[in-house]
Amino acid sequence: MRTNYAVGVDVGGTRIAVGLVERKGRIVKDAKKLTPKTGPFAVVDTIIDLIEEVSAGVHDSELAGIGIGIPGQIDFLRQSIEFCTNLPLAGVDVRSLVMSRSKREVTIDNDGNLAALGESRYGAAKGARDFVMLTVGTGVGGGLFLNGEMYRGSRGMGGEVGHIVVELDGRMCPCGGKGHLEAYLGRPALAEKGREAAANFRGREILAAAGGDMDHITAEAVLIAAQRGDEVARGILLDAGVVLGRALVGLVNIFNPKLIVIGGGIGESADFMVERAAEVMRGEALAGRRDVTVAQAVLGNDAGILGAAAMSFDEHDAREGMH
Amino acid sequence: MRTNYAVGVDVGGTRIAVGLVERKGRIVKDAKKLTPKTGPFAVVDTIIDLIEEVSAGVHDSELAGIGIGIPGQIDFLRQSIEFCTNLPLAGVDVRSLVMSRSKREVTIDNDGNLAALGESRYGAAKGARDFVMLTVGTGVGGGLFLNGEMYRGSRGMGGEVGHIVVELDGRMCPCGGKGHLEAYLGRPALAEKGREAAANFRGREILAAAGGDMDHITAEAVLIAAQRGDEVARGILLDAGVVLGRALVGLVNIFNPKLIVIGGGIGESADFMVERAAEVMRGEALAGRRDVTVAQAVLGNDAGILGAAAMSFDEHDAREGMH
DSSP: OOOOEEEEEEEOSSEEEEEEEETTSOEEEEEEEEOOSSOHHHHHHHHHHHHHHHHTTOOGGGEEEEEEEESSEEETTTTEEEEOSSSTTTTOOHHHHHHHHHOSOEEEEEHHHHHHHHHHHHSTTTTOSSEEEEEESSSEEEEEEETTEEEOOTTSOOOOGGGSBOBTTOOBOTTSOBSBTHHHHSHHHHHHHHHHHHTSGGGHHHHHHTTTOGGGOOHHHHHHHHHTTOHHHHHHHHHHHHHHHHHHHHHHHHHOOSEEEEEHHHHHHOHHHHHHHHHHHHHHSOTTOOOOEEEEOOOGGGHHHHHHHHHHHHHHHHHTTOO | OOOOEEEEEEEOSSEEEEEEEETTSOEEEEEEEEOOSSOHHHHHHHHHHHHHHHHTTOOGGGEEEEEEEESSEEETTTTEEEEOSSSTTTTOOHHHHHHHHHOSOEEEEEHHHHHHHHHHHHSTTTTOSSEEEEEESSSEEEEEEETTEEEOOTTSOOOOGGGSBOBTTOOBOTTSOBSBTHHHHSHHHHHHHHHHHHTSGGGHHHHHHTTTOGGGOOHHHHHHHHHTTOHHHHHHHHHHHHHHHHHHHHHHHHHOOSEEEEEHHHHHHOHHHHHHHHHHHHHHSOTTOOOOEEEEOOOGGGHHHHHHHHHHHHHHHHHTTOO
């Protein structure tokens, strides 16, 4: 039967957000808590509490299931968490733990894939048959939506577009690789550029945006200063845009997409950066492929909940043979 | 009805090769001629002559059609040649010209895609549901075989894995882009490294492999010297292998494939380079994705003919509703 709701869970390093989502993408009830720092079981307990809170009063037959997005390397086929940098969840069978206590069907995937799925169902890529999603936040991730569905690769671990090499013998990436896009574009890289600038008078507006405290210069301080019109901060974002643009060149030449969606906390707010990236891509991609819309994601903080819910609806419908 | 044969046409900058191919991939008759340098119509005339030569005596009802592989940028949906560096075919409607004169169904695609299709049907990727093909020759190209079929993107121009950026502000690529893989890995790049080495005593074996003539140092001279055990030539190929490996890191992180096939004149023969590339990829790709077979293509000079024939069978079967 056709269920009306799914629960979407967005597990972040800082907070866990859970929503009860209608098929059309309206979040009818949501709840969030800080992510506990006392180990994996505390995290799972918090997830369960929040799920119970938002789904109280919903009849079993109305609920498609629970989708959980996790910022880590997920083997989608095995539904296992292989690596997880910011949370102690690697090797923890979150799916089974939540399933056994909630008595609902549970599916997990990584946050980049779910951001793509959410934008495809409810956001900037609605109706698109093919697009590439890039999320720029603390990490750089993404997902591939090809021929009308998520493309996850042989073990469901594909879509890591933040981990393409853009510089031979380049900077170390948090993942251990060398010269990956993430090493040039995530929050830590932007914050470092901000601190470098703020070390002298040139970066005074960035320092001001951080409340005058060098130790509080973050990527967001750079964004704020840029939005206030500071040329130095804009320069940092424009330089990042060139790097992002070079990555887009490769993605456009590989995928020949009509649409690229840039999301994540930085990607959604750094208009300068995204515009510059689109310009570089249009100048340097192989001719015949440059007619690509580069759109910013629109789901904001709800992307994780909505993507996880969309996955849960899909999995439910596949089980019921509705696909 | 089920046809027995297709004609595969491999249009190269130097020669045009045509084969009559059985469904199982046996080339039962082939013919080749040097590529005329006197303009597009001479090229088309040569294609027609060769097709007539190999298909003489084959009854219409036995022939699925004609597939043509062209080393250029092909809009697969429109069946048009958008760009073609080494041949005067851009904007020439090769498909219609050959169709109107041969009275057979004709399909064109770029050589990288057809190399992938050929290996998937008859070669190193037989039975694989998903793989990435990279061809290393004069240019660097490739194709994507995903979910059991070619993935060509919105206008059929995808799969250009030779044109991903591996170096920010890197070397100019023949395509006009900057820092693309092709700028570091194609025949011209290897030949340049060979000439640099041969400019002094260090590169004497490479010079010897070119018959002692600096002007004849090609990528092949480097390959020959390496096969003879020359450390300098091996070093050039190993360095190229590191670059190729870094590109593979990105492709593995994006696609999470089980198989990567390296083809093209250089890719099929430069074992050192491919082995080194596989090593680098296994060391630097995101964990959980490193279990990838890196295989060399096996179809050699027949890849173009076989891939073009495979496409022609596919198109025929799709028309007849046999898919």
